[in-house]
Amino acid sequence: MPKKVRVRFAPSPTGGLHLGGVRTVLYNYLFAKHHGGDFIVRIEDTDQTRFVPGAEQYIFDCLQWCGLIPDESPVHGGAYGPYRQSERKEIYRQFAEQLVKNENAYYAFDTPEELEQMRNNFKTEQNPSPQYDIHVREKMKNSLTLAADEVQKLLADGARHVIRIKMPQGETVSFTDMIRGEISNETSLVDDKVLLKADGMPTYHLAVVVDDYLMKITHAFRGEEWLPSAPVHVLLWKYLFGLENMPQWAHLPLILGPGGKLSKRDGAKYGFPVFAMNWTDPKTNELTEGFREKGFLPEAFVNLLALLGWNEGTEQELYTKEELIQKFSIDRVHKGGAKFDYEKAKWFNHEWIKKLTVDSLQLTVKEILIAKGMEISDDAVLTKVIGLVKDRCTLLPDFYEQAGFFFQTPTQWDVDAAKPKWNEDKKKFFEEFALKLAGIGNWELGELENVFKILATEKNIKPGELQLPLRIMLVGGKFGPPVFQIAEILGQSETVFRINKALEVF
């Protein structure tokens, strides 16, 4: 019987969650759910110097908004906790010591200053960034170069030290990536990465292997920036837990911005969000806009992210989360990085607004309008309004532009737009029209149009020439749904009121 699929998203809580991060979560989630497995969130907070208050909560808020709910996490619980690496600190040391004992790792006592010095000394034009590797470790202060009793003494004295992996010489480490196939690296080209830091915390390299093992992770997804250090992880698996227990790796392609790699600066520069939700840096107070606040629906956000790097091979582009779960497969994930296209992102949102029912939009739209100072006294009216305008809304705030006038009498009119064809006859028409409207018995679309047409014929004015002025009177400008439908929803007294009020300035 095959093992139950278990995947993990392992963010470092150091700031906002950007597009690429959410997509990594998504692919994890879709893969897990497709296979009936578990989706785990593990917080990789081993770097205490980079602790950012609120960042962890923010990550979970984003997941909540996207509807990607973990089965296990520090806040959702689970049988393999704790799920914060800072709370697992004691676990890692024994594995690091085990590696030392088996001569796969060693103690290193070099100070940061000495490391810096080494890099300066060995720096040449051919080798601008020398690494702590097989070539230099003989020249450094570590348990490979020091006498055994000296090492014991240093350890006993509590000297600050790290544990480094001892990369073997002349070996080829290879593994099969689910997206890229066979990947090979020469061990002599990889440096002796620090496994356990001087403060006793593991680095990513040790922690990811130990925790993936302890948490029984079967498939590991991460960004392709991890590819170069993959051989370290593979070796660690071999030394510690056996290659046969190693999860299957999948290194996801990058998401690029307009000028290369996507950074939060791109957002400010090109006017589109980069983070899932608004993020305010607690130190600088700098706000980075999020997709949620920009007016994206979570359904659309998830949909567009899924298609950025994955394609089913059909012409379908609109997917619900359930369809994605059903259809997602890792071997249809692209190898190449994808440039994020904000125009297409907006198209997805527009499609989703059109696709969603009025009911499911109602609450969100109501909140937006209320936030803009509208008073919504009648939900039935709002329902009609949403149905009428949703096709012309791309982002959620567009509902305010497209429908705000239903709940607020215009105070300004785009008179200029009507002016060129405006004259006394038309003014008279509207004065009379207002009177007739006030007398209508059954206020409904057909009746309104009738009264309008008959009067126009009577006055010998083309109805078409009267529609634009009427629109501007009712909504303030050249926008909105069909004008008589607006009047019908506005109601008799409000319509008459608006015409008369506008006539004062026309």
Added chain:
RNA sequence: GCCGCGUUGGUCAAGGGGUUAAGACGCCUCCCUUUCACGGAGGAAUCACGGGUUCGAAUCCCGUACGUGGUACCA
């Protein structure tokens, strides 16, 4: 510098030895609509380059270029 990974229209992409090289976004034209959308019909636009292998290459191989990542006691 070295190492890894990648490269089909402007963007997302299908296609993986023989196709008129799908589709979508965006752009343009027209129809619908006397607002703007929605909808409909069209259009322009692509296999990074150079060598092979082959009867035949976008597809397989090798180079080059370009992009991107790594080269931290960061993840």
